[in-house]
Amino acid sequence: MISRLILSAAALLWLVTSAAADNSSRQQKDSLRQVIARTEGKAKLKACANLYRLYMAEAADDAKMDTLRMLLDQTEAEAIRQGDTGSQGMVYGNLIIAHINRGEYDDVIRLIPDALDFYAEHGQWKFYDQIQSLLIDAYNMKGDYDVAASEATKMYDRARGQDNKGGMATALYTTANIYNLQKRWPEQEKCLRECIELLWDASGYDNILTEAYAFLCISLRTQQRYKEVLELAPEYEKAIARFEKASGSIQHEAWGNFYAALMNNYLETGEYDKAAIYLARLEKEPQDTEMSRYERLRAKARIHQARREYPEALAAVDSALTSLSRSEFDLNAARQLKMEILARMGRGDEVMEQFHQIVAANRELQDVEVNARFDELRTQYEVDKHIAEKERNRHYFLFTLGVCALLALLLGGVFYYNRIVTAKNRSLYDRIKEQDRLADELALLAQSGSTTAIPGTPGTGMGETLPGDPQQRELVARLREYLLAGGNLTDGDIGRDEITAALNVNKNTLTEAVKAVTGQTPMEYLRALKIDEARRMLDTHPELTIEGVAYTCGFNIPSTFYRLFRKQYGISPTEYRKLANDRNR
Template sequence: MRCNYRAFISLFLFFRLLSFPAFTQEGLTHTKDSLLNVIPSLTGEEKLNAYDRLHTIYMDNLFDDASLEDFFALSTEYATEARNQNATKQQGDIMLNNLIANLRMNHFDEVDKNIDNTLAFLKEHALTDAMYIAYKQQILSYCRRGMYAELCNMLQATGRFDEFFDMAGQTEELLEKLSTEDKHKDHNTDKMNLWTLYAFAYNSKGEYDKAEAYCNRIDSLHGRDAVSLGNITYLHSHIWEARGDYSKALAYINKAIETDPTYTYARFTKVRILSRMENAPLTWAETEETVEYIDSLRCISYDRQLDELRTQYEVDKHIAEKERVRNFMYFALAGYILLIITLGIWIYYNRQITKKNKALVKQIKELQTQHERAETELLNKTSFGIEDTDNHLCPETRKDQLCMAIRDVLLKEKAYRDPTITRDHLSKRLGSNKDLFIDAFQYCFGMSFPEYLNFLRLKDAIPLLEGSDLTIEEISEKVGFGTVRTFQRQFQSRYNMSPKDYRKAAIA
């Protein structure tokens, strides 16, 4: 019930504000504040009506750029709400009011900048009344800047002569009024432009006497430039040509060419006049001169286009070079960042490998200590614990004796350092058969003959890697490996690292 009561109060205030006239500045301020307070609580069409009322109040009180800024800030909010509600008429009104506000503050550039978009929107949504008002703002903008000739020129060029003469008459009255009010300012240029439009309009309608009258009025003015003088002289020639007096027409067209040599159309007109004259037939020399002049103009235009193309090429080349340098810098920066990342990963990976290798070295050294202790115990043994008997021919006694003999050959004589040593060679040397040798070796050392040889060789290689300047190849040969590849493969297989990495980690 409380919510309904508050909504009722809001609606009551809103409609009271819409119907209550504000005659004083204090009343306007109060109305604006009230509308600003009530708008957030409104929705739908009521909110749009409130915005429209507030928009009108802001527009009616434009005094300076500060109030214009407030007006446009409100216009933005109003336009957003209108778009949200798909209210095209309100959107068109906002765009139109923005034009009027800019024109009121003499911001003509803003009018020119926004007029096309405004007209396009109004045309798209068939808001014809607003389109008429928008066109009116454009015309008023031209008039306030003194651009009367532009308006008249548009009407005259499109053959709308009645509208042109009406507009031209109003413009002429305005120029006379301005000349009277400000006598220090020369309005001859404005008058000449307007009279030129009059002359061309009457000439287009075939009223040559009136056209000539305006040409004579222009001739009486001072301060004309070559282009305008050439245009009026050409118009004189056209009038006399239309009357059939080709001599006077030729005199005027020669004067027009003399006044403005770049007036190409005057040269064509001269050729046409000469072709019509009975006593001055068109000569080949005259035609050739005209053609040569037109060709020269074409060459000048061509050269100018080439210069523009060269300039554009140089500009594009400079832009492309800057783009290339910028892209190179981007690639270089990306490469530098990638290099830093790669270097960081490499450093991290190496540190991890180094850490891992140091841990492996520690384990290998511990194993080395254990192996040396086990080897010392093995060397001190007088028996391998095989059941002892007094019969030297007993197999157990023979196995024990064979183990002791193998131990002496391998550990005391270091026979494993001979890369050519083989199981058959050693069993033959010790006077044993193959089966007994294999059985005794496996029982005494717990591994096969090749495995034990590699074990002893690797054990000997450890101190050489740590404390000598021998190369990997030299160490491999010294401990009994036939090739360095065999040494590296066996070392990697047993210790999970290469001999080179072991040496590096053990010395570091």
């Protein structure tokens, strides 16, 4: 998130755009070099600036970066000769941005102090604020969160002393970035709202204003406050319109962020037709960053999935997985979506393949997540210390004793409660296993013709002869045999029509038979069999996670599986597996 913010903000701050779009990059460069060679004064300085801006977009290439440095030095010398401090300041800023886009944060930290001194000396406070915010972002990217928090505080205090609303807003914006790293959404939201309020009264900061709206939408959506995102949209549009009026050009990136915000909001609320409208608008915007392509492909896959257009959904998610170099976290999100689509298509082997890829990626991410948590805790402490400026409590020692006493009581209560719950779970587990034993004996009797009971029928007395007439019991036995054969039980899309067609009976006859024998509807009976099959897989497939077992048994939403398992057995799948492992040691 932070890297995206740096790149987008940098592009907006310094207007790094290419000129003469009808020509190739090389033709533009050659033409500008000719202009530089034969002109003087402002025309020459402008051509120098346009030339180095072309190389800004290619600075990832080391050779192009060397050329860029040479061009920036040439432009700086020309700006000094002409006494144009504004162009000189732009040179310093663009050099810093080139380094930050290359991930060379030590170079950024080394260069920024001299640039800040220059901006302060010439009263270029807007540049000062923007570059200082990049300094804070560089410390964030290096993991020096305490230094970042300290710099954000100093930035805000200086701007407040100057009554500089733009500077104060920029400081709040960078502080929101720190809260974003900690996933402290309410604090991030507060900073962004204060930033936006200040920027409506400041001029020249429209790029940050529109970015603040974009990140505020993300924060609200993360907090599942979808209605507030829609209420914010008219304000957001006005901010973009103001940006375009001030810049005199169409702000495609700002519109792209706006469309993406509404698209993602409607995806989260399940309003896929509305999401498709904003996806179409987003695809018309001339921005082709990796982040934008990734978001569009995932959105397209989700929309096709919702419409049951599974081949199209699979093609979109495959594009997101194969053509983009995303983090393992993002790729796992796409793999999860692909699992759901493959499950809907009945391609069980490929579902398991995706599942194993997710497990492998999660193992690699574990260490990163642990380290990130430590960083978040340290950042939380530093931000609170510098931003909130809270006074130390004089009664800290007594307060700590009180907390320790409370924690001791809570731990004692938790320990006692866990003992009761564990005893209850063991009793339930033993009862389930006794029912399994009785079911096995009943199955042997059924095979020898000694009983008319249906073996292994969940939700019924395991050792009893089932109710209903012989024809109904025979039909239920056929139903059970059909469901347990050929993967039908784990088909998440199987319905009553498919079942009745396979058994060659009408719906009423099937419903009456199942109700008479089991006391359940056919679909309730199907779910009970799925849960029973999942329970047995928890015993026999320790290599699968609980979520993997749920997907394998046709439950596309793990939370639903957890709820139904507990309802059927009185114990959660996690507790069941733990007891099973304990008994098998």
